[in-house]
Amino acid sequence: MENQSVCEHIKKINELKLPKELVCEECIKSGSEWVHLRTCQTCGVTLCCDESPNTHMTKHNHRTHHPVIISAEPGENWLWCYEDEVFAEYE
Helix, strand or coil: CCCCCCCHHHHCCCCCCCCCCCCCHHHHHHCCCCCCEEEECCCCCEEECCCCCCCHHHHHHHHHCCCEEEECCCCCCEEEECCCCEEEECC
16 A cells, blocks of 8 residues: 555455446345445445535445445546545555
8 A cells, every 4th residue: 555654454464355347236126326436345235426416435434334435437546444534545
């Protein structure tokens, strides 16, 4: 990781879990639409962001307490830790 002030949750990630498909797994079930996608680095689920109507990834975090996500958007290389509110970019 480029950012030297990353939290312990982000430091523990050795290999990124990438999205299996570029869809929100929960929005697909309900026929909803999403804006951007995020992938949980604990379980690998890909869900929609807070700009999306259903905010599925934040709901997933509240339910599971899985701390770190990555952007699943092509060309975006960053992680976010919900617990520590830390953002980090990667190459």
